[in-house]
Amino acid sequence: MGDQTSITSGLFLFIAAFLATGVEMVEAMTIILATGITRGWRSTFFGAGAAALILAGIVAAFGLTIEDIPLAPLRVVIGAFLLIFGLQWLRKAVLRSGRVIAYHDEASVYKREVEALRGQAATSTTGFQLPADWSPGKAIAGAGGLDWQAFVVAFKGVLLEGLEAVFIIITFGLSAGTKALAGFSGIGLAAIAGAAALVVVVAAALLVHRPLSRVPENTMKMAVGLLLAAFGTFWAGEGIGIDWPLEDGSILLLLGFYILVSWLLVTWLRSLQGAGKKAKEAARR
Amino acid sequence: MKNVIRFLKFWYDFLIGDAWEIAAGVVAALAIAAILVGVQPALSVVLGLFLGGAIAVVLGVSVWRGWQERRPRAARERRE
Numbered sequence: 001m002g003d004q005t006s007i008t009s010g011l012f013l014f015i016a017a018f019l020a021t022g023v024e025m026v027e028a029m030t031i032i033l034a035t036g037i038t039r040g041w042r043s044t045f046f047g048a049g050a051a052a053l054i055l056a057g058i059v060a061a062f063g064l065t066i067e068d069i070p071l072a073p074l075r076v077v078i079g080a081f082l083l084i085f086g087l088q089w090l091r092k093a094v095l096r097s098g099r100v101i102a103y104h105d106e107a108s109v110y111k112r113e114v115e116a117l118r119g120q121a122a123t124s125t126t127g128f129q130l131p132a133d134w135s136p137g138k139a140i141a142g143a144g145g146l147d148w149q150a151f152v153v154a155f156k157g158v159l160l161e162g163l164e165a166v167f168i169i170i171t172f173g174l175s176a177g178t179k180a181l182a183g184f185s186g187i188g189l190a191a192i193a194g195a196a197a198l199v200v201v202v203a204a205a206l207l208v209h210r211p212l213s214r215v216p217e218n219t220m221k222m223a224v225g226l227l228l229a230a231f232g233t234f235w236a237g238e239g240i241g242i243d244w245p246l247e248d249g250s251i252l253l254l255l256g257f258y259i260l261v262s263w264l265l266v267t268w269l270r271s272l273q274g275a276g277k278k279a280k281e282a283a284r285r
Numbered sequence: 286m287k288n289v290i291r292f293l294k295f296w297y298d299f300l301i302g303d304a305w306e307i308a309a310g311v312v313a314a315l316a317i318a319a320i321l322v323g324v325q326p327a328l329s330v331v332l333g334l335f336l337g338g339a340i341a342v343v344l345g346v347s348v349w350r351g352w353q354e355r356r357p358r359a360a361r362e363r364r365e
Contacts, residue, residue, distance in 0.1 A: 076319075080311055084300065087307045087344055094344075095351045229340065237336050240319040243329040254337055261341040265348050272352065 017193035023248055024165040025201040031157035033205055034224040039150035047154030055162040072239045078156045079236025085153055086228025093222035094262055098269025169194045230255040310343030
């Protein structure tokens with residue numbers, strides 16, 4: 001009877017840790033997917049990989065005392081950066097959708113780069129060497145071979161969410177006591193739940209990344225801007241001491257609010273552009 | 286000296302880019318919200334609404350500036 005209670009409690013611990021770490025991993029994966037699709041995978045993976053390495057180093061160095069690391073200042077800094085990057089992307093996407101600036105034409109950028117690269121001693125207009133395995137349709141990296149904005153966004157997202165996932169595993173594991181499942185208990189069981197959540201989230205990301213990459217560029221950039229702004233507001237707000245009423249669910253509310261604001265701004269810009277055209281036609285007559 | 290300027294320019298372009306009002310607005314909104322949370326912690330739920338609203342205003346102002354900057358150019362192009 002006692003063993004059965006322990007197994008049931010262990011199962012609950014597993015499910016709770018799986019879901020809680022899963023939420024953090026979905027948040028990190030959303031940022032990785034959004035950044036990878038819009039800015040290129042190489043720099044995004046470098047950023048995420050660097051964060052994972054640093055995270056592993058922090059866990060190895062601090063062990064269970066990792067809970068003493070103050071998350072609030074980290075949340076404020078990361079949230080503020082994500083907000084700034086997100087709003088910059090969103091601003092451009094809104095101006096494009098509102099027909100104030102031209103849509104970014106990737107094909108013409110590639111063509112221009114290729115012509116410059118082939119015609120001028122293999123040096124592109126941005127001053128970087130064309131990779132040997134490059135082909136049309138493949139992203140060209142920025143300074144130092146990396147797109148630093150993609151690197152930083154992915155790095156911060158993975159580092160913060162990874163730290164939160166580690167905190168969850170340690171908190172759940174320590175509070176679990178003797179709850180056991182399949183021979184594992186405490187932190188070991190919570191860590192297995194976290195690993196299972198990671199596998200599920202990565203598998204889901206592999207399934208959805210191809211359909212997502214077919215979304216038009218400006219739509220995707222607007223979506224990324226909206227996501228970064230929502231995550232950034234949430235994290236920075238948490239860091240300065242705001243109690244979000246729905247906890248992580250508030251990210252969805254913020255996202256909905258920013259979608260509404262962006263739609264209103266696009267509608268407003270289009271009406272301004274339309275009014276300008278009408279005035280021009282009236283002046284011609 | 287040249288390298289220092291280059292270094293600072295890189296960080297300016299990286300963080301601020303062509304819309305300084307976004308970085309300034311975000312920092313100001315967070316600073317005001319942080320002060321208000323410190324002064325009146327009971328308001329922390331309401332301050333979530335304030336922060337979301339302030340960020341929306343920052344976006345609106347930046348988009349308006351973007352439109353203002355490009356409007357004369359568009360008018361010139363139309364005249365040509």
